[in-house]
Amino acid sequence: MRLLVVEDERALSDNICAVLKQNRYDCEQAYDGEEALDRLYEQHFDLVLLDIMLPKMDGIELIRSLREADNDITVLMLSARDRIEDKVAGLDAGADDYLAKPFSNLELLARIRSLLRRTSDANRSEIHCGNLLLDERKQAVYLNGDLLEMTAKEYRILELFMHNQNTTFTRLQLSEYLWGEEGLERSSNAIDAHMKNLRKKIGPEYIETIRAIGYVMRRRPA
Amino acid sequence: MNHPVPQDELHRFLGEFFHEIKTPLAIMRTHLESEVTNEALPFPLRKKLVQDVEEIARINTLLEDMKLLLGMEKRVRKHRFQPASLLEVVMEVIERLEPIASARGQKLVLICPENCTILMERNKMKQLFYNLIDNAIKYSGDSGAIEVLIHCEPKCVEVKDRGSGIPEAAADRIFDPFVRVDETGTEGSGLGLAVARAIARLHDGELSYAPRPEGGALFRVRFG
Numbered sequence: 001m002r003l004l005v006v007e008d009e010r011a012l013s014d015n016i017c018a019v020l021k022q023n024r025y026d027c028e029q030a031y032d033g034e035e036a037l038d039r040l041y042e043q044h045f046d047l048v049l050l051d052i053m054l055p056k057m058d059g060i061e062l063i064r065s066l067r068e069a070d071n072d073i074t075v076l077m078l079s080a081r082d083r084i085e086d087k088v089a090g091l092d093a094g095a096d097d098y099l100a101k102p103f104s105n106l107e108l109l110a111r112i113r114s115l116l117r118r119t120s121d122a123n124r125s126e127i128h129c130g131n132l133l134l135d136e137r138k139q140a141v142y143l144n145g146d147l148l149e150m151t152a153k154e155y156r157i158l159e160l161f162m163h164n165q166n167t168t169f170t171r172l173q174l175s176e177y178l179w180g181e182e183g184l185e186r187s188s189n190a191i192d193a194h195m196k197n198l199r200k201k202i203g204p205e206y207i208e209t210i211r212a213i214g215y216v217m218r219r220r221p222a
Numbered sequence: 223m224n225h226p227v228p229q230d231e232l233h234r235f236l237g238e239f240f241h242e243i244k245t246p247l248a249i250m251r252t253h254l255e256s257e258v259t260n261e262a263l264p265f266p267l268r269k270k271l272v273q274d275v276e277e278i279a280r281i282n283t284l285l286e287d288m289k290l291l292l293g294m295e296k297r298v299r300k301h302r303f304q305p306a307s308l309l310e311v312v313m314e315v316i317e318r319l320e321p322i323a324s325a326r327g328q329k330l331v332l333i334c335p336e337n338c339t340i341l342m343e344r345n346k347m348k349q350l351f352y353n354l355i356d357n358a359i360k361y362s363g364d365s366g367a368i369e370v371l372i373h374c375e376p377k378c379v380e381v382k383d384r385g386s387g388i389p390e391a392a393a394d395r396i397f398d399p400f401v402r403v404d405e406t407g408t409e410g411s412g413l414g415l416a417v418a419r420a421i422a423r424l425h426d427g428e429l430s431y432a433p434r435p436e437g438g439a440l441f442r443v444r445f446g
Contacts, residue, residue: 009245015252022256080244102248102282105255168259170272172279179318193321212269213258 001116002026002044006036006059007051007078016049019105023164025112033057037065045073047115049108050095052079052086060093067094074115078103106160106173113163127162130220132202134162143202153178154198161207161217170214233294240285251278280411287413290346290420291399303425306344308372308379309337315351316370319359327365330355338374340445342425350421350429351379353414354441358383360410361439377445384438388431396431418443 003025007013010031017027028045030036032055040048052059063075077090080101087098096115099108127134133142141148141158150158160169160177169177171191178191195215199207207217227235257263258271289295316330323330351370358368362385371380388396392403399416415429418441422429426446434440 009249012245012249012252015249015256019252019256080241080248101244102251102278105252168261170255170258170275172272172276173255190318190321193325213265213272 001046002028003047003049003112004028004030004036004039004045005049006030006033006054006062007049008032008054009051016108019108020112023109031055033059033062037062040066040071040073046119047074047076047112049076049078049112052077052090060089063090063093063095074119076111076115104173104176106169106177109164110160110177128222129162129165129206129217130222132162132206133222134159141202148201150201151197153194154201157194157198158202161215165217165219168210168214168216173214233292236289236292236294240289243285244282247278247282251275254278284411284413287411287417290417290424291413293420295424303341303343305339306342306347307337307339308377309334311342311344311347312351312370312372312379315348315355319352319355323359323368326359326362328359328362329367330359331367331369332372333369334372336374337372338377340377340425346421346424350418350443351381353418354381354443357414357441358385358439361385379443381441382434382438384434384436387433387437387439390433393431393433397429 003020005013005016005020005027007016007029008031013029013031017029020027028039028043030039034056036048036050036054037057039045050059050062054062057065059077059079063077066073066075075095075097077087077095077098078101079086079090079098090098096118097111099111125136127136131144133145134140135142136159139155141150141155156178157174160174174191178194195207195209206220207215209215254271254275258268258275260268263271312332312334316332320330355368355370358381362368362383366384368384369380369382371382372378373380388403392401395401396403397415397419400412401416402410402412419429422443422445427443429441429443432440432442
């Protein structure tokens with residue numbers, strides 16, 4: 001999957017790209033609206049991460065010109081201006097989704113996955129870790145071939161870990177991933193309760209606690 | 223400044239100001255988060271990075287709270303109001319806080335003889351109930367019972383605890399920002415109730431406090 005990051009703050013753009021590359025996406029960068037538009041006409045991308053405030057041509061204008069040219073590339077807007085007017089303007093202009101800064105890497109990755117899933121069901125697959133199997137088409141989890149009963153939240157947590165084996169997630173990241181809302185107290189230990197229940201079902205060995213940091217699922221041969 | 227600044231202009235200025243703060247926060251957060259997962263780094267350092275990311279999230283929450291308290295959201299928020307069930311929103315908050323309450327041996331009881339729908343911004347409404355129920359859990363002591371009641375005539379939600387309540391002398395200041403009645407060192411910014419009231423008012427409601435005759439606190443959100 002090839003992504004174009006259009007963001008004029010170079011430090012942020014570099015960080016986003018580093019995260020995308022860690023997650024096995026190809027990542028290219030553009031630093032202003034005109035450069036981005038040129039790149040999008042010249043090359044194929046699966047998704048664009050687009051900042052609104054950009055030099056030369058702003059994000060809204062950029063989406064408009066893409067849509068007017070019948071280019072239906074998936075666009076995820078990024079902006080620190082999480083004002084309703086900006087969201088409405090962006091979505092009306094033809095963006096597919098909107099993410100307000102500062103966002104967590106985890107939420108960014110989840111949105112990208114969800115947007116890419118919308119465009120192609122082929123992204124859905126079976127993922128293995130040891131004797132665990134997660135079937136994304138059926139949204140089902142099997143341990144040694146036996147179907148496990150899961151709540152929706154447990155499934156979402158497990159799906160995240162299966163997709164990101166060997167990646168450590170903090171409680172804050174997990175709690176934003178599950179609940180997402182802005183403004184709620186986030187460092188709650190509600191996550192620990194969900195992890196405990198999940199471990200009861202899949203067995204204690206799959207997800208490791210990293211004390212004071214978070215949780216990780218180690219890659220295991222199937 | 224010699225002349226008072228018109229409110230619209232002030233809000234626009236503050237909007238830009240928040241924007242300017244959020245961008246460097248975003249940069250710091252993505253940077254730190256990618257290091258947290260780096261297992262080559264020494265453990266004590268990673269632990270500190272986790273705390274730093276939490277502090278950044280806290281600054282962001284504070285900025286969001288300030289927008290509410292300064293009334294910056296009033297005009298724009300109404301556009302995104304949707305009808306939603308009070309019960310559903312309260313249940314989501316309870317589902318999230320229940321594990322924390324039960325870890326303290328407390329019981330969270332929901333009483334809802336009738337359900338009703340109001341126009342709301344769901345996330346903000348969740349934050350309102352979260353702040354109230356979270357407070358009740360914090361100040362209830364172990365093994366207390368917390369009751370959440372939903373009524374429809376008139377539409378209101380009550381959160382009752384059996385904690386120490388609020389000293390009479392402090393009762394009229396508890397909704398002021400940065401006022402902390404409790405001096406036992408319980409965590410919090412002192413904005414929880416101020417934000418809760420601002421959210422209630424955003425929904426044409428009112429949040430009030432009354433001591434319970436049998437001891438403990440009663441918070442009532444009444445919708446117009």
